[in-house]
Amino acid sequence: MTMNQVIIHRERCKGCQICIEVCPQKILSLEEKINSHGYHPAQMKDAKKCTGCAFCATMCPDAAIEVERG
């Protein structure tokens, strides 16, 4: 079974948490680790629950998220 994929470019992410907030499935969270700029990037917690709605990519102020369906 093919899953929907959320690809977060972790070096572009500034950890603003907007994607985490808007995700209707609440399956995004912040990484424990930081990226090279000192931010905690967002990450996918539970890809199986992703509906591919792309709200995260729509709201990302850094164009750091890409979404693939199916």
Add this chain to the structure above:
Amino acid sequence: MKVAARPKCLTQQQFSYCPGCTHGIGTRLVAEALDELGVIENTVGVLAVGCSVMLYKFIDCDFIQAPHGRAPAVATGVKRALPQQTVFAYQGDGDLAAIGTAEIVHAAARGEKITIFFVNNAIYGMTGGQMAPTTVEGQVTTTTPTGRDPALAGYPIQMAEMLATLEGSAYIARVALNNPKNVRQAKRAVQRAFEVQQAGLGFSLVELISTCPTNWGAKPVEALSLIEEQMLPTYPLGEFKLPEGMKAVVR
């Protein structure tokens, strides 16, 4: 199948906007539209002065750096010399509604076939949070430390409504960047504004209600709610001027 991808005409450079600043969404929407219309090779952008001054680092097209407030006049000069090119400017509230009021009004009045993106976050970001002409009543800024008092500092200006009264304005819209539904409408408005230019119908402008987490003193997510609570009552969304026959997409 990719349903959301990074626009091709964005460079590899990381945006220099503050974390969570919706300038980033606005920039992305402009890039998406330029990609989808296939015009990036025939586009000249005019840079304003403010947080978006580095836009040339993010969008890969020709750019000219204009003095503060004068982007619509510089864009006029470019479009008159190169009528076939897509010409746009991307301005903040100080640039467009304070120092640049004459330039934007007259570019619209003349029906210049340019497209202006007006990022309204009711404050001056780059210079550290001073009052803007769009600062709402009661809003605290570094130059209105006790909140904007109309008796002292006047009332906010609604640029979209004002510009829509001009005959030369072909498409004037106000959208917001605070949630996915509004951002999707904003995307359509941005695209329409460019299409109006391409069709030679006249002046087009999209006012994008945005956040300034840093100077509003709010975290990015909290700032999005402040748009709904504190900005939209003064700045209602809609398409205030539409070409004949075009149905509204912004509600």
Add this chain to the structure above:
Amino acid sequence: MREDKVVEKVLMKGNEALAEGALAAGCRYFFGYPITPQNELPAYLAKRLPENGGVFLQAESEIGAINMVFGAASTGERVMTSSSGPGISLKQEGISYIAGSEVPCVIVNIMRGGPGLGGIQPSQADYFQATRGGGHGDYRTLVLAPASVQELYDLTILAFDLADKYQNPSMVLGDGVLGQMMEPVLLKPAPKTELPEKTWAVRGKGSGEAKLITSLYLEPECLEVHNLKLSRKYESMAGEARWEEYLTEDAELILVAYGTMARVVKGAVRRARELGLKVGLVRPITLYPFPEEPLLKLGKQATAFLCVEMSMGQMVDDVKIAVAGRAPVFFYGRAGGIFPTTAKLVEEIEKAMAEAQEARK
């Protein structure tokens, strides 16, 4: 079209001859705003530019106009604006940006009295504004000072060539008398000049790399490098200095004047010579770069210099710098648009020569 015809000699108003010079130089874009005493220039171009496939646009202000010039000039076109003192003051920020961005354009100032609203009579009180930058930052504008309607035509063509050659704004500095007077002009075709291709122009990137026209250099080292580059460019302009000498070979007193005032001074020089006084005139034609060479040379033979301006004394500073202390430099100036009579100037000449003699005792 006029361009194809045999060269005509026509009686023309200065402002209109200047406009014809711009057209002859291939200028096809004009952005301006009304102000006395140059209004004939935009009115003339409003008719002539569309006839030549060009664009005339009256802007909302002189600020709007200079920024429209910046935009159109950034695409590589030949573009012009014109105004008078108060409007040129408004344009200073834009001119600084244009110079800092290394974009060519021509700015015309038909001087009137100042400061502030001043008067509509001619003056030469914008010399500092024209030659000392006028706007902020380390930049210079090439400045040409015509003294006849023919020169308004010829020097405007030169202004476009020099602007393109140096990628810098250039200014044609006239005054209300020149702008309004009518004289015969030979409308010669512009001379063919070899100029580099404008590879810096922004016209849409096409299949190439995106270009940027900017004056912003936030890194300290980058800004210094940029300023050094501009500085060297201005030094290289020194070879463009132009001037006219009149009866200077054996002159004891050298008068220095430009534009309309130089014509009045010429009359006084002739009268003084009739009276047996050995006087001559140096007429700067470029004000930046200032013609230091003839003044330094004449400083060795002359007993004194007399700078005459329609101002309270602006070019006199450059005369003193050029003369470098070799001889005293006197000044005579008028304001309000009042030109001195020949008799008054001869009186000043005699006074200067007497004072110079006293000083040598």
